[in-house]
Each structure stands twice: as structure tokens, then as C-alpha cells.
Amino acid sequence: MDVYSIVKNAKPKDLPSPPDSLDHADHVVKTALLGYTQLAADHLLNPDLVGSITYVIGCIIRQLNLEFLENRIEDSDSEEIKKEKILKRAYAYDVLLEIAINFYGLERDRVGFDDYEVRESLSMIEEILREWERIERKETSNNAPIAEAVVRLKIDDMKKVLAGNPKRTGMITVMGENIEKRIEKDDIMASFLDAVKEEIQSNIYYVMSARGLCKFGNDYAIGLRWLRRLGYVQVSTNPVLAAIAYKDDPSLWEKFKDYLRKHQELLENPDECKDELAMAATMIALWPNMEVFRPIALLSRFYDGLVSYQLNPNVADSFEGSLRDALEIYTRTQEYFKKYDEYLVWGWSTIVERGRPNIVFKVAGSSPAAIDITRELESMGIGTNNTVTYAVSQEARLILLFLRRLA
Structure with missing residues (x-):
């Protein structure tokens, strides 16, 4: 069987609403085995787990180990059963890799985990990953196709950055290439984690x-999860950058097709719905960015972790048009993240607001309507920043507006 293709083409199952989790370990395991390994790992970036994270990681490993052992692939299994078992083992590998890489990155400092509990947690993760790989090799004539597929997909994901531009090479792509060179075929998991740790923690950012010394942001729509580990705290995007993301990461087209299958009314008259189609395509590329930075936004009470999105330039001069677009995006995004936060912040303090979009809107400062658009959005608690300013006077007007609001 082509294990790599099975894992690559797998689609996550629907998330039950509300979650039926018993505790943090149960929540992580259930979420991961449904195919949401990054969401499951990010759930642990919870300040309430400081001092207890090592215990919770131990519980997660115990449960995942039972799943891994139970899903031994037998020759007598049907093709469908084999695929299901491959995916469960792949998700077990992947969620522990995601947790470990979060610990290598600066997320651990934002949460407040101390060095001892991080070190102990990583030791347990590294040990069980090595053991699972050993078991897999014992079962498959010294091969570890599932471990290899999971690691290969991580590296492939890094290589997507600027993949559509042959004249440029992204930093994350270079990091992925460096990691790939250090993978040892007889010790895949350990060599991968060692390489990832060095690439992250030796990076100048x-x-x-x-x-x-500085806070960093990015002006590109993919590869952001790796940048988050380096300390990046925000991203700026617009419809053009979203289009580039579709070119560099063709899997976004499949997500867009899935969206259109559920909203076929948009295809009945595409000429009349062109703005709506563009907005939908942009949101499909936008939401994963917001997911990446959502833990940072929640941990900082929305001071960091924001996605800055440019409103439709075709209506930049229109107060009504810009406000309509902003509210449409904001309300749809809030609906999306109320569901997402059911899982991300399950069991977190109820003081943490669920569903609030970690987005600010870029308003064209050159437009006469900029002041009114900015004032109206800010009055509703929706953040703004400004773009397309050509003169100091344009910027000064907007600065004075913000100062008056702060007074």
C-alpha cells in the first residue's frame, strides 16, 4: 500500500459539537484521532496546565500507546481497515511531533512552562516515538513507512513556501531542506526532532x-506555523497574497471546492457573485492563518496573534461597501471560530472569550472615507490599521483619530 498517499490524502472527520471529552488527555487524543493533530497540540498551550503539563503528556502517551498497539496492521485486514489503522498510527505520531515542536518553539515561554517540565515532557515524547518506530520496523521487515510518511509530509509542507516562484526560495523551505538532509533512515523520528530543534533554536529570528529585541510579522499566507515557533506574532494578507497561496499550496483548491459544494448558489450566476466568490476563496486561505496565531492571540488577550486583512480594494472609497465587507468577513469568521474554540480552549478558563476573531482590517488611508470606516469599525471593537497612504497628512489624520479614541 502507498502509505504516503493514504496519509497525505486523508481528510479529517467532522468534529462533534460540543466535544464529548472527559479531561485534557482524552480531549487531545480524541481530537488528534479525528485528524486534527495541530489543533490537538495547540490545545495544550494553556496557562492552567503550567505545573501539570508533564502529567498530562504522560496520560496522552499512555492512551495513544494503546491505540498504536491496537492498530497493528494484519495481512487479513481489508483495505479499508488497513487504511484506518495506518491513519490512527499516523495521527498518533503526528500529534506528538506537533506537541514537541511547540515545546521547541517560543510558544512554551508565552504559556509559562518552565524548563524542567518541558524537558521531562520532551523526554517522554522522544522515547515513545522511538519505541513506536521500533515496533513498526519489527512488523514490516525493518521499515517504518508510517513514520517516514508523517515526517516527509512535514518537510513537504515546509517546501510549499514560495514554491510557485522559481526565482525565490523561502526561509522555511531552506529550513525544510536542511532538516531533510539530516534524516536518518534507521532512526527517523529522533533524527527529525533533533534537526527541527536545531533549525528553530539557531534561527536568528x-x-x-x-x-x-523585536517582534516579527509576515506578509505571506502559508508556512506560518513554522514562523510562529520562531517568535512571529502576526501576518498581513490581502486577496492578492491569498491568490499566491493557492498557487503555492494547491490543496487549498480542494478546500474551496468543498466550500462550493455546500454553497452551490454561488455558482448559479458566477458573474453576479464574483465578489462573494473572491471573498469565500480568500477566507478559505485566511482562516488557517488565524488558526495558527490563535493561541498567541488568546494568550496575549488579542494584543498579538492578529491577522491583518486588506478590505476589497474595489470598494475602498465606499463607506457602505467597505463596512459591509468587513462585517460580512467578521461575522462569518466569528461563527467559524466559535466552533474551532470549542476544541482549542476546551477546559480553559471561561474568562477567555470564545469565537472572537483575531483579525484587524487594513483600511486604505488614501480614501476620503478612511476616517469614517476606521471610526465605525473601531467603535464596534473591530481593530484596524492603515495601508495605501501616500502623504504624511493622510497618516496624521488617522493617527489623530486613534489618539482621540485613546484619550
Whole structure:
């Protein structure tokens, strides 16, 4: 069987609403085995787990180990059963890798985990990953196709950055290539984690962020999860950058097709719905960015972790048009993240607001309507920043507006 293709083409199952989790370990395991390994790992970026994270990780490993052992692939299994077992083992590998990489990154400092509990947690994760790989090799003539597929997909994901532009190479792509060179075929998991740790913690952006020298953001729509580990705290995007993301990551087209299957009314008259189609395509690329930075937004009470999105330039001069677009995106995004936060912040303090979009809107400062658009959005608690300013006077007007609101 082509294990790599099975894992690559797998689609996550629907998330039950509300979650039926018993505790944090149960929540992580259930979420991961449904195919949401990154969401499951990010759930643990919870300040309430400081001092208890090692215990929770131990519980997660115990449960996942039972799943891994139970899903031994037998020759007598049907093709469908084999695929299901491959995916369960792949998700077990992947969620522990995601948890470990979060610990290598600066997320651990934002939460407040101390070095001892991080070190102990990583030791347990590394040990069980090595053991699972050993079991897999014992079962498959010294091969570990599932472990190899999971790691290969991580590296492939890194290589998507600027993949559509042959004249440029992204930093995350270079990091992925460096990691790939260090993978040992007879020790895949351990060599991968060692390489990832070095690539992250030796990166100049990680070092500068860790020392508090600067805060970094990005102006591109994919590869952001790796940048988050380096200390990046925000991303700026627009419809053009979203289009580039579709070029660099063709899997977004499948997500867009799934969306259109559920909203076929948009295809009945595409000429009349062109703005709606563009907005939908943009949101499909936008929401994963917001998912990446959502833990940062929640941990900082929305001071960091924001996605800055440019409103439709075709209506930049229209107060009504810009406000309509902003509210449409904001309300749809809030609905999306109320469901997402059911899982991300399950069991977190109820003080943490669920569903609030970690987005600010870029308003064209050159437009005469900029002041009114900015004032109206800010009055509703929707953040703004400004773009397309050509003169100091344009910027000054908007600065004075913000100062008056702060007074």
C-alpha cells in the first residue's frame, strides 16, 4: 500500500459539537484521532496546565500507546481497515511531533512552562516515538513507512513556501531542506526532532524574539506555523497574497471546492457573485492563518496573534461597501471560530472569550472615507490599521483619530 498517499490524502472527520471529552488527555487524543493533530497540540498551550503539563503528556502517551498497539496492521485486514489503522498510527505520531515542536518553539515561554517540565515532557515524547518506530520496523521487515510518511509530509509542507516562484526560495523551505538532509533512515523520528530543534533554536529570528529585541510579522499566507515557533506574532494578507497561496499550496483548491459544494448558489450566476466568490476563496486561505496565531492571540488577550486583512480594494472609497465587507468577513469568521474554540480552549478558563476573531482590517488611508470606516469599525471593537497612504497628512489624520479614541 502507498502509505504516503493514504496519509497525505486523508481528510479529517467532522468534529462533534460540543466535544464529548472527559479531561485534557482524552480531549487531545480524541481530537488528534479525528485528524486534527495541530489543533490537538495547540490545545495544550494553556496557562492552567503550567505545573501539570508533564502529567498530562504522560496520560496522552499512555492512551495513544494503546491505540498504536491496537492498530497493528494484519495481512487479513481489508483495505479499508488497513487504511484506518495506518491513519490512527499516523495521527498518533503526528500529534506528538506537533506537541514537541511547540515545546521547541517560543510558544512554551508565552504559556509559562518552565524548563524542567518541558524537558521531562520532551523526554517522554522522544522515547515513545522511538519505541513506536521500533515496533513498526519489527512488523514490516525493518521499515517504518508510517513514520517516514508523517515526517516527509512535514518537510513537504515546509517546501510549499514560495514554491510557485522559481526565482525565490523561502526561509522555511531552506529550513525544510536542511532538516531533510539530516534524516536518518534507521532512526527517523529522533533524527527529525533533533534537526527541527536545531533549525528553530539557531534561527536568528528565534534568537532575537527570545531576547525581546523585536517582534516579527509576515506578509505571506502559508508556512506560518513554522514562523510562529520562531517568535512571529502576526501576518498581513490581502486577496492578492491569498491568490499566491493557492498557487503555492494547491490543496487549498480542494478546500474551496468543498466550500462550493455546500454553497452551490454561488455558482448559479458566477458573474453576479464574483465578489462573494473572491471573498469565500480568500477566507478559505485566511482562516488557517488565524488558526495558527490563535493561541498567541488568546494568550496575549488579542494584543498579538492578529491577522491583518486588506478590505476589497474595489470598494475602498465606499463607506457602505467597505463596512459591509468587513462585517460580512467578521461575522462569518466569528461563527467559524466559535466552533474551532470549542476544541482549542476546551477546559480553559471561561474568562477567555470564545469565537472572537483575531483579525484587524487594513483600511486604505488614501480614501476620503478612511476616517469614517476606521471610526465605525473601531467603535464596534473591530481593530484596524492603515495601508495605501501616500502623504504624511493622510497618516496624521488617522493617527489623530486613534489618539482621540485613546484619550
